[in-house]
Amino acid sequence: FKDINIPLFHRAIQGVYSPGSTFKILTTIAALNEKKCSTKTIFFCPGEFKFGDKTFKCWQKKGHGYVNLLDAIRLSCNVYFINLGLKVGIDNIEKYAKMFGFGEKTGIDLPYEAVGIVPSRRWKKQKFGVEWLDGDTISVSIGQGYVTTTPIQLAVFAQAVANKGVIYQPYIVSKITNVNGDVLYLHTPVKKELKDIDPEIWDFLHQAMISVVESGTGYAAYIPSFPIAGKTGTAQNPFGEDHAWFICFGPVKKDAPIELVLSIVVEHGGKGGAVAAPIAKQIFTAYINKSKSMNLSFQETHLSNSYEYGD
Template sequence: MDWENLPYAEKKRLRSAMTVLAPVVFAPVVLIVAVLLYIQVFQAVNFRRRAEENRTQTIIRLAPRGLVYDRTGKIIADNRPCVKAFYYPFEAQESRHTEGMYDLFPDMGSTLVAAVRSKRVSALCDEMTREQLFRVVALRHRIPEISVATEYRRRYPDGVLFAHVLGYVSAITAQEFRTLKNRNYHVQDYSGKTGVERVYEQYLRGTNGAVVTEIDAKGVAQRVIRDVEPVPGHEVHTTLDTRLQYAARSMLASSGYRGGVVGVDPRNGAVRVLVSYPDFDPNGFVATVVQGGGRTPGGVSSKPEFNRAIMGAYAPGSIVKPVFLLAGLQEERIAPGRRVECLGGMQVGNRFFHCWHRAGHGMLSAVDALRESCDVLFYQLGLSLGPDGLERWIRMFGAGDRTGIDLPFEVPGSCHGRRWKQARVKIPWFDGDTANLSIGQGYLSMSVIQMAVMTAALANRGTLWRPFVVDRVVDRHGEVVLRNSGERIGFIKAEDRHWQVVEQAMVEVIERGTGMAARVPGIVLAGKTGTSQNPHGPDHALFICYGPIIPGEVPELALAVMVEHGLRGGGIAARISNGVFRTLVDETYQADRVPPKDLAGGVYGD
C-alpha cells in the first residue's frame, strides 16, 4: 500500500482504526512485561526460596539456650543432652533390613512406617530413652538408615528454688508461632514463658542449626548437602544469692503458709532474694517425656504459678508507719520527745478506732510508739498530716507505681487518696479514711517487691532504686552485650536527724519491741512488723527489715516478708527474716533445719 498516494479520507479512516486497535494490541504486551517484572524482580527472592524448598528438605536442630548464673557464678539454669532419632532413606539397604526395624523399635512403629513410606528424612522421636539409644548403637551395622543426633533441653538444677524468678520454657503454641515465625522461630521451638526466661528471651535463645538434604522430584532424599551446627544463646548473670534464696524458701515452705519474700541490696537495687510459695518445678514444663505437670502437690487451688512477690497486692499495714513517722518529723507535726497517751483507741468522727493493743500502751514517745506499733499516735499523726500529706509521702516511697523490675506481670498496687475517692466512688473523704490510711489500711495496697524497695529506701536514707535481677548478659566470645546497673528512680529528702530517729525506733522494734523474733545475735538490724487486714479470712503477716547496720555504711540487705493468713507480723514473718539474716552473716547456719514449730515463736505485735 502506497501511503503517500492514498486519499486523505482513507488516511483518516486508517488512523482512526489504529487509534482504536493500539490499546488492544499493546495492553497485553504491557501486561506481560509487568508480570515478568513482578516475577523476576519483586518476587525473585520468594520464588527462589520456594524453588529451594522443592529441591531440599530441612530438619531443624534446636540451639541450646544460654546458661544462667547466680551472683557467685553458680549455674542455676543449664541444658541437658537430649538424643533424637532420625530416619535417612538414602542409607537404606535391602527391604529385609527395613522390615526388621519395626521389630527393633515397636514403640516408634507408626512414625517409622510413615517415614519409610515417605522416603524423606524424618525425626522418629523427640527424645530417645536410654534403652532405645543402646539398641540403636548396638545394631548400627544392621540399621544404617537410622541415625542419632544430640540436642539440648532446658534444665533447672535447683528445681523449685528459682521457679518464680527464672520462670520456665516450653514449646511454643500455634498462636505464638503465628507471631514469632517472622523472627526465625520454628514450629518445634521453645520459648520463655515467665520470669527471666521470658524477659531475656532474645539473649538466651540461640541460633538454630539445620540438616539440609537434597530430594528428587518424587520427594525422595538423595544426600545431605549442608549440616549447620546450632549456636548457643548468651550467658545471663543474675544478682540472686542462692544461699539466701534457699533459706527464705525453706523457711516459708516449712511454715506451711503461702507467701512471698523479696530481698534487695539498698546500695544499688540488686535483687538478692525473690521467693513465692507455693511454687512449682519448672523442669516439668520442659520435659518431653512428662514426669508430672510441673505443679506442687497443692494443685491448682494453691496457684503455684502465681508469683505472690510481684503479682499480689496486699494492704501494707503497720510497715508504713516508719514512712509516716519520717513525714511527721520532717513536716514538724510531731517531735521525737512528744508523748501521747494510748488508752486502747481514740474517737475519730462518729467511730471509735481501736489500737491493736486494746488495753492501751499508756504514755508513749514517737520512738516508743513505733517500737510497740501503737495505732493511736499514728491516728493522730495521720489526721495532722492530712490525707493529701499521707498520700504524697507514701507515693514518694514507691506506692501506687510499678517498680520496673525486669520480670513480667508486675502489678502497681494501689494508692488512692481523697481526690480519687471523690471522683470514682462519688462519696466524700472522711477522717476515718485518714485514720485507716495512717496505719496502712483502706485504699492502699502494695506488692512484696514494692515493700522491699520501700525498705531499701529507709535503709539508704532516701534513694529509691529500680530493682533488677539480671546484672549482665555475656555473649559466647566473652563480650558484655548488656549490663544493668543501679538506676535511681526517686529520692526522698529529709534531714539526717529525722532519719536517725526513725532508724533508732526500727532498731528498738527488733531489740525489745514487736519484732524480737527477728533478732540475730551479733548484728544490729532495723525492722517493723505489720498486719494486713484480710476481709476474706485470717489476716496476713508482714515484716520488713534491713541490716546489718554499721556506722557510716549502707546496709547490705533490705528484706520484705509476707505470709498469707500468718496473722501478726512479729511471728512467722519475723522468724523467716531471722533465718535469712542468719544465713547472710553465718555460712554454717542451715535454715532448712529450723523445726516448723519454732517458726511460730516470738512476740506477737501488730
Template sequence: IKSPKRFYPHEHIFSHVTGYLSETLPDRARAMSYSYPGSLHGKSGLEKTFDSYLFGSPGGEIVEVTAAGDIIEVKGRVLPSTGDELSITVDSRLQKKAYEAFQGRPGAAVAMNPKTGAVLLFVSSPGFDPGAFGDDAAKVSFMMASPEMPLVNRIIQMKYPPGSVFKIITAASALNESAIDIDKKIDCQGIFKYGRMDFSCWKEKGHGEMDFMNGFAQSCNVYFYNTALETGVKNLSKYASMMGLDLNVLKDIQGELPTVIPTPAWKKKAHKRAWLPGDTINMGIGQGFLWLTPLQMALAVAGVANEGLIYRPYLVERIVAPDGRIEYEARPEQVKQYNLREGVFKLLKEAMRKVVTDGTGRVINIEGEEIYGKTGTAQNPSGDDHAWFVSFGGGELDDFTLTVVLEHGGKGAAVAGPVSRAIWEEYIKIKNEKI
C-alpha cells in the same frame, strides 16, 4: 523438628525467677525472626523477658526423600547454636533457705542491695515445677486450678494492705512536716474514739502513755491514729508516693501490678464518696484503700536504708554469648531520689532499731548485728490477717534489705518474724564465709 528440653535443677525454689517455657503458636512463631512453629519460648520470668537471648538459633537439614518418606540424600545441614548465658544476682543458698522457711505457706520474700538494686533473693511461695510445661499436661492443669495459685508471682502480681509497716511512711511524713512533737505522750487505753467511731489498738488493754519512739517500737495504733490526723491525708499520700510505694520499675521480670496512692480526689472519682477523717485514721496504720505489692514495699524500705536513694531492682547481672562476648552488663540505675529534713532519717532509723531491740521485732535481734525493722499485721477483709516484716542492716550489713509477707499468716512478728530471722542468719553466715 526436635526441640531441646530445658532442665530446671532448682524446680520450685527458683520457679518465679526462671519462669517457664511453652510451645509457641504458629502465628506467633512466624512473627519472631528466631523462631519456628512448635518451638519452646518463655512465658514467664526471665525465660520470657530474655527469650531472644536464651533461644539460640535452630539447626536443620535439607533432605531429599522418597514418596514413602525415606531419605535419599542430605542436601544441606545447618548446625544449631546454643543461646546466651545469663548470670543472675540471686544467691542460690539464700533463695533455698528463704523458700524452705515458708514451709509451703503462701507469701513472698524479696531482698535487695539498697546501694545498687541487685536482687539477692526473690521468692514467691508456693512455687511450681517449670519443667512440667514441656510434657506433663495433667500436672500443668492441676497447678492452674490450684487454690494456692502457685503460678502467681506474689512479689509483683499480688497486692496487700501494708498494715503497720506503713507506719514508716506515716512517721516520715509527720516528722518531716513537724506535725508531731516526738516527746509528747499519747495515752493508749486500747481504743481511739473519734466522734461516734471507735478504732482499736492491736493491744486490747492498751499500751499506756506512748511517745514517738515507744509508739513506733510497740506499733501502737492509737499513737498512729493521732499522728495520722495531725499529719493529714494530703501529706500521707504525698510521702507514700515520694518514698516509692507507687513505683513500677522492674524490667527483668514482667507483669508488675500498678499501685494507686489513695487521695480524696481519687476516692471521689473511684467510689463517688467524699474522703472522711476515718479514712485518714485507717491510712495512718496502713489499712483502708492502700494496697501494694511486696516489691513496692521493698523499694520504699530500701529508700529509707539508703536515705532517699532508690535504685531499679535487677536480677540479671550479665549476659554472655557462646563465644564469650559480654552482650549486657547491669549497672546501678537510680529511679528516685528524695530528701527529708536534717535528722529525720536518723530518727526513723533509731525508731526502727528500737523495734528490733525493744519492740515488736525482737525476733530478728541477732547478737552483735545491727538490724532495723518494722512488723506489720494487715487486716484482710476476705480472710485471716496478712503478716509483714520489713528490715535492713547497718554497719557491715548495710548492703541488705529484706521484705517478707505471709498471706493470711496472722501476726507479723509471730509469723513473718521467724522467716525473716532464718533469712538474716543465712545471709550473715554467707557474708562471714566470704571474709
C-alpha cells in the same frame, strides 16, 4: 502460696496487700518532714480511739499509756499513729507515698508488675463518687483501708530508709553474655535521691527500727551482735486470717554499709511479729553463716511463750 490454680502468680511483684503497720514508717516520715510533730511528741493510748460512732482498736487492749514517737514505732501503737495521721492529713500521706514509689511500678525487669493503690481525695471521688473522710485518713495512716502495696514496693521502701533516701531500682538480670564471653547486656544501676527529706529523720528511723527488733514487736528477728532494723505489720484481710508483714535491713552499724534488705509477707499468717519476723531471722542467720568475711558467734534465740508479739 501453693495454690495450684494460679501457678504463675508472682506474689513478690503481683501480690497486692494492705501494708499494715509497716506503713507507719511512711506516716512518720511525712509527719516529721512536714513539722507536724517531733520525735518527742507524746500521745496517750488507752487501748482504743473513738471517732464518731466508730472505735478503732489498738492491738494492745489495755493500752500503751503515754508514748513518744520512738516507742510508738517500737510497740506499733495504733492509737498514736491515728492521732499522728489526723495531724498529717491524707494529702501529705499521698504526697510522701508517691515520693517513695507507692502506687506505681518499681521498674523491676519482670513482666506484669502490679502497682497497688495510693488513695487520695480525688481517687475516692472518682472511684466511689463520695468525699474523703477523716475516718479514711485514720485507716490509711496505720496501713489499713484503701492503701495497698506489693512486697517489692515495700522492699524498695525499706531500702530507701536503709540508704537514707537513696533509692535503687530493683533488677534481676545483671549481665548477659554469649558463648564466647562477649557482653551482650550489662545492667546500669538506676537510682534517685530524696533530697527534700531532713537527714536527721533517717537517723531517727534507724534508731527506732532497731528498737523494734531489740525490744519491740520484731523481737523474734533479734540476732546478737548483728543489729537489724525492722517494722512489723499485720494487714487486715476481709476474706480470712490477717497477712503477716515484716520489713527490715541490716546490719546497721556506724560507717558500714547495709548488706541485706528484706520484705516478708505471709498470706493469712496472722501477726507480723510472731510469724514474719522469725522468717527474717532465719534468712539473716543463713546469710551470715555463708559469709566468709564475717566471724560472728550466734546465740540461739527462742520465742518466749510469755512475750506478747504485736502487729
